[in-house]
Amino acid sequence: MNGDCGEEGQAPALELRRVSKRFPGVVALDDVSITIRPCEVVGLIGENGAGKSTLLKILSGVHQPDSGELLVHGEARRFTGPRDAARAGVGIVHQEQSLVASVSVAENLLLGAEGSAVRGGVYRWSELNARAQVQLSKIGSSIPPTARVDSLTFAQRQMVEVAKALSVEDHVRTPPVVVFDEPTSVLDAEDAEVLFAQIERLRTRASVVFVSHRLDEVLRVSDRVYVLKDGRCVAERSPSEVDVQELYRLMVGRESTGGYYREDEQGSVSGAEEMLGVTDLTRRSSFEDVSLAVRRGEVLGIAGVIGSGREDLCRALFGAEPVDSGEVRLAGRPVRFRSPADAVSAGIGYIPAERRFEGVAMGLSVGDNILLADSSPASAGPFMVPRRRRALVSEWIERLRIRTPGPGTDVATLSGGNQQKVALAKWLLSPRLRVLILDHPTRGLDVGAKEDVYRLVREMCERGLAIILLADTLEETIALSHQVVVMRDGRVAARFDALPGAKPTQVDLVEQMV
């Protein structure tokens, strides 16, 4: 049994004392001190680039601090790597899941810690599964250890990750620390509830560090909240003494404006002509008989749970997936896209949910990324004109307020919000752009960067673009859209007008979604 929780006078489970970490040219963490007491849930918030990732990497042994101390139960430690951190009782539930999809839950849980479950290089399945079952029971999960990971839902996989992270407690006599890195950013509301219940459960035997962009969640689950800003720890608050607005102000250093989604700037689209229309579009086993239309200057929100077919529909509209039947019209003309290239040359842009793999080309410079989709405004005939290229790239860096050291910087070094702006600039600079599909455009972005995206959405409408939006939350969907379509099991289940002042409620939509 591990040490008891909540005893008075215990040393903190984990403590950072005056930790600094510099990367060439940038101070990622500057004199940061945080304390995580045994069996306490500590929230950690901050904008992208505030130093959260660096802090987590120090906690998990990926980075070592340049100065300052790291103490585990009062004892100064220096982690040599993630394994070392795990042996000291620090487990991480990663934002991007780190399970091996093609093997069983048990194999994943005990990966690297098989011990006597492997004899002579061969699994002893009964012992492996039994030991995995012990880990799963700890978190009260009913997932069978023999299930293949790729047969699980995203939320179930996350529970496996939690069990795996918690298994570090076997190495230590004291309560372990489980770190959640942005755990809810890809979960539905329902699955998020399950996760919160899990965190409640965990606190009886472990300390929890909860990192999230969603301030209301952090307030809900945490006993204490640390706010990071520009590499410094600027505040430590108890949820009873702050609200979301206050946290937001601490995090970004300015007041949150009431018009967060800029609903007052939502323009009227009555009488505007149809830009993109779809009739009875079907792709077997994805979506069926979908009809919808989006007009110039209009935002069409598509709501639906995972499996509703809305993601597939959007990819099909962009030519990234084939369709079996039905018609697509662009500005009144029937079109058929066999590849994204067809869609792009017809004036359709797409911001994919997988920003890091599809949204921007990692390794390519900011300038090259911006010109990846349409370089014609910077070209004369088949050749790029250096002067025009420079002017165009800096114009868009400025217009979208992309924070980058320069146009030649590798886009991979930018924060998520700035990468997303690069992806947006790539489409917005194209004079032929008519329709923009936004697939979770604010996923993983901090509050400030989200606001920038909302502002841009309004500007794009003003320019006369038609926008199809798959938003992260229902709140976002409702606030940004002129019209909301709810999809369920691949079909359109309901349609709502969402004019300013006469918006449907979240309950209205949820009723149709499930």
Add this chain to the structure above:
Amino acid sequence: MSSFFSVPALTRGRDRLRGRLVSAVPAAVLVVLVLAVASRQPSFVGAASMRALLEGAAPLLLLALGQMFVILIGGIDLSVAVLASLGTVLLATWLPSAGVLGVLATLGATTLAGALNGAVSAYAQVPSFVVTLGAMGLWSGVALTVSGASTISITEGYDTIFWLRDLRIGGVPASAAVAIGVILLAAVLMRTLSGGRALHAMGLAERAALMSGTRTQRVRVLAFALSGLCAGLAAVVLAASQFSGAPTLADSLLLPTIAAVVVGGTAITGGVGGPLRTLVGVLLVVVLRIGMSVMGVDPSYEQIVYGVVIIAAVALTVDRGLLRIVK
């Protein structure tokens, strides 16, 4: 620039510096190598020796350029040398009757063969390693069949290509001048064409390129077609210098092409590199070869050295910072 002294500007300065260093290392090694050889044999830096060096390097320059296009998109072309061998056979067969047309037909044939590699890889989604390994066997067999497994001397149609061997352009053998000219042209086009970054984008992030509207399958076919074209050009240069075509004439050049591309600083994983780096890489490999003979190393050790050089160059240049998975 107003923000030059701010923190981000420093980051950029460092990135640039590192970028320059990485691309400067092969050139620096080249200089050191030349000096080392020259110290053993001063006549090495003389005009006659340099001419011989460049003339000998011409086929490899062209083949390595072709290999570079394919490596840049994240693939590999194992058939490039065999294709050049086939090219010499076709040229020797066609030149007497067709003259210049024979040269064009040879270039067309190798380009088409390259494009075929690319098409199979792009549309049937077969890894380039497998496609070109198969193609290596295939074209080698075709070359042996067409030639009757023997060397075909070129006696007629002589004038069409032999200027490559005999003519000097500014003191440089014409074959080398053509090869270097092709490399420079490729470098300029890749820098100035609107779609010039497509090859790099493919190598770095193919899905992102696809989702930005790049016709990635066509780019793949293009890269392999360019490799085929380069193999054809190399065949013409080789046939001119050897007075003949032979079914295995260029086969031993496969390993040197890969060695030249990677020691020049093009990443084996794709996305980073270019023609100028390949030029430096080829010169490195050629000087290394000459250096070995000056030092009295048995020529049979050459392939051993190329093998070691490839592995060492990749080991030294792969970015291990990200703990990426290697296959």
